[in-house]
Amino acid sequence: MENTETKDISPAVIRRLPRYYRYLDALLSDGIERISSTELSENMHVTASQIRQDLNQFGGFGQQGYGYNVEYLHDEIAKILGLDKGHTLIVVGTGRLGQALANYSHFSKLGFKIVGLFDVNEKVVGQTVNRLTVRHIDELPAFIESHGVDIAALTLPLSEAEKMARIVADCGIKAIWNFAPVDLYSIEGVTVENVHLSESLMQLSYNLLNMK
Amino acid sequence: MENTETKDISPAVIRRLPRYYRYLDALLSDGIERISSTELSENMHVTASQIRQDLNQFGGFGQQGYGYNVEYLHDEIAKILGLDKGHTLIVVGTGRLGQALANYSHFSKLGFKIVGLFDVNEKVVGQTVNRLTVRHIDELPAFIESHGVDIAALTLPLSEAEKMARIVADCGIKAIWNFAPVDLYSIEGVTVENVHLSESLMQLSYNLLNMK
DNA sequence: TAGATTGTTAATCGATTAACAATC
DNA sequence: TAGATTGTTAATCGATTAACAATC
Numbered sequence: 001m002e003n004t005e006t007k008d009i010s011p012a013v014i015r016r017l018p019r020y021y022r023y024l025d026a027l028l029s030d031g032i033e034r035i036s037s038t039e040l041s042e043n044m045h046v047t048a049s050q051i052r053q054d055l056n057q058f059g060g061f062g063q064q065g066y067g068y069n070v071e072y073l074h075d076e077i078a079k080i081l082g083l084d085k086g087h088t089l090i091v092v093g094t095g096r097l098g099q100a101l102a103n104y105s106h107f108s109k110l111g112f113k114i115v116g117l118f119d120v121n122e123k124v125v126g127q128t129v130n131r132l133t134v135r136h137i138d139e140l141p142a143f144i145e146s147h148g149v150d151i152a153a154l155t156l157p158l159s160e161a162e163k164m165a166r167i168v169a170d171c172g173i174k175a176i177w178n179f180a181p182v183d184l185y186s187i188e189g190v191t192v193e194n195v196h197l198s199e200s201l202m203q204l205s206y207n208l209l210n211m212k
Numbered sequence: 213m214e215n216t217e218t219k220d221i222s223p224a225v226i227r228r229l230p231r232y233y234r235y236l237d238a239l240l241s242d243g244i245e246r247i248s249s250t251e252l253s254e255n256m257h258v259t260a261s262q263i264r265q266d267l268n269q270f271g272g273f274g275q276q277g278y279g280y281n282v283e284y285l286h287d288e289i290a291k292i293l294g295l296d297k298g299h300t301l302i303v304v305g306t307g308r309l310g311q312a313l314a315n316y317s318h319f320s321k322l323g324f325k326i327v328g329l330f331d332v333n334e335k336v337v338g339q340t341v342n343r344l345t346v347r348h349i350d351e352l353p354a355f356i357e358s359h360g361v362d363i364a365a366l367t368l369p370l371s372e373a374e375k376m377a378r379i380v381a382d383c384g385i386k387a388i389w390n391f392a393p394v395d396l397y398s399i400e401g402v403t404v405e406n407v408h409l410s411e412s413l414m415q416l417s418y419n420l421l422n423m424k
Numbered sequence: 425t426a427g428a429t430t431g432t433t434a435a436t437c438g439a440t441t442a443a444c445a446a447t448c
Numbered sequence: 449t450a451g452a453t454t455g456t457t458a459a460t461c462g463a464t465t466a467a468c469a470a471t472c
Binding site: 036037038048052053055056060061062063064065066067068 | 427428429430431432
Binding site: 014015017018019021022044045080081082083085087095096097099100101103104106107110112150151158174175177181183185189191193195196197198199200201202203204205206207208209211 | 226227229230231233234256257292293294295297299307308309311312313315316318319322324362363370386387389393395397401403405407408409410411412413414415416417418419420421423
């Protein structure tokens with residue numbers, strides 16, 4: 001019923017939206033009211049043409065002769081990305097990476113709220129991280145039902161990720177943020193976003209080897 | 213003087229190499245000796261044509277009528293990515309994310325060795341994480357010189373990342389793995405790879421909102 | 425009104441896929 | 449040899465850039 005304007009947007013454009021949002025957020029913090037595509041392009045190291053082309057996929061956010069109002073554009077992109085929904089998040093796997101996420105204040109500024117931490121390890125269950133008590137994974141179904149959780153971050157070893165993905169999916173989670181080095185296909189009705197740290201590091205290794 | 217064959221490779225191909233490597237690594241662990249582009253394409257959810265096209269940018273790794281030898285292809289991609297170099301790594305910022313990296317055993321399997329941890333916080337300096345003692349940032353120049361460090365992972369708050377990037381660059385680091393939500397341009401002669409966790413989360417939020 | 429800058433079309437460029445000849 | 453599957457060219461598709469008319 002909403003986002004009717006958001007159809008047939010190319011994946012390449014969508015991938016760039018979060019980055020636009022980050023730059024606009026910084027401009028807003030600096031108290032900058034308006035910006036032209038040319039100025040923004042110099043900041044972001046992309047072409048002004050691409051910026052105008054990208055933003056126009058979602059409607060005319062700018063004004064000829066003026067440019068873009070930073071706050072307006074910022075808020076519109078937030079809506080497109082769904083940041084205004086105030087998504088709730090649980091972290092499954094409370095190792096150091098899970099704890100890092102639980103402590104990362106940046107996410108709440110983007111409208112994400114971490115509401116629960118889970119683990120299978122009895123030693124970890126009951127501990128407190130950033131004012132949240134780590135719960136046992138068995139409590140997950142009841143918790144998700146009572147709290148209406150949107151997203152599950154899986155910070156688990158490779159060997160457990162696939163199984164746990166299926167469990168949270170069965171509990172009704174619709175989005176998985178996966179940190180294990182595996183691609184989680186074949187989970188019906190769930191959208192998965194992967195953070196493959198080792199692939200990023202390999203990329204860096206390649207670039208290091210092939211520097212000018 | 214080396215990698216003379218690796219010229220004019222498209223960025224799109226290079227971005228996919230680490231993923232090929234991950235799948236081949238899994239096949240190798242499963243004791244699979246040979247694989248065809250068609251089988252691999254079914255595993256990876258890409259087209260067989262793309263796999264053949266991609267791999268051929270680096271030379272003919274396969275054999276008609278047979279397919280690809282998993283171990284050979286695995287090792288060749290490792291070389292292309294520079295994983296055979298045994299890169300050394302330091303972690304700057306020993307918060308929970310930095311500690312998570314220091315404990316992540318996966319990296320050593322890919323030929324990366326974490327040789328040092330650094331922090332500015334006197335409370336953290338002197339602590340031990342995964343058998344490494346956290347050093348003060350002032351020791352960085354001497355450490356890099358004596359150990360010949362290749363990569364610096366920056367797990368720092370936004371406010372400190374830019375300054376620290378410049379410091380490690382001045383110490384002779386040639387590659388930065390950046391975890392702060394900022395793009396580090398303008399550091400001459402250094403290659404930067406960003407892990408923008410919040411952009412990944414925003415992407416997930418978009419996908420959640422626009423699911424079929 | 426004149427100047428600036430967007431919105432948008434058209435042109436270019438790059439990346440993916442299809443097809444098949446080469447060859448193991 | 450026959451069958452399988454690569455390597456590689458050509459065709460298609462998608463994404464980026466250039467250009468400029470529309471308009472604030």
